Amino acid sequence: MKRSYVGVIGLSVILLANIIFTQLMVHQFFFQNYDAVLLYMASNIILFPVAILIYKKERDKGESGYAKK
Structure with a gap:
């Protein structure tokens, strides 16, 4: 699973x-x-869903086809 720097920096x-x-x-x-x-x-309430969207985008980008949920 390769992560991009943009997603990690965005979540940070x-x-x-x-x-x-x-x-x-x-x-x-x-x-x-x-x-x-x-x-x-x-x-704080607005930033929480933004973080979830970034996390899901990064998670899906790093997954291979057979492990996708």
């Missing part, structure tokens, strides 16, 4: 963004800035 960037948004969300919640909390939460 999305993971980094999720970590940053989660940290910012906790920080803003502590200071009771709930508008920003909702914005960061929505960003």
Whole structure:
């Protein structure tokens, strides 16, 4: 199974963004800035399906024909 650098880098960037948004969300919640909390939460929710799409694309690209699910 060969992986492309674009998919791995894309998933890494999305993971980094999720970590940053989660940290910012906790920080803003502590200071009771709930508008920003909702914005960061929505960003995390939007990035999750994007990561799943990239993962599935990379998984299908590396599979051979007999092992495809």
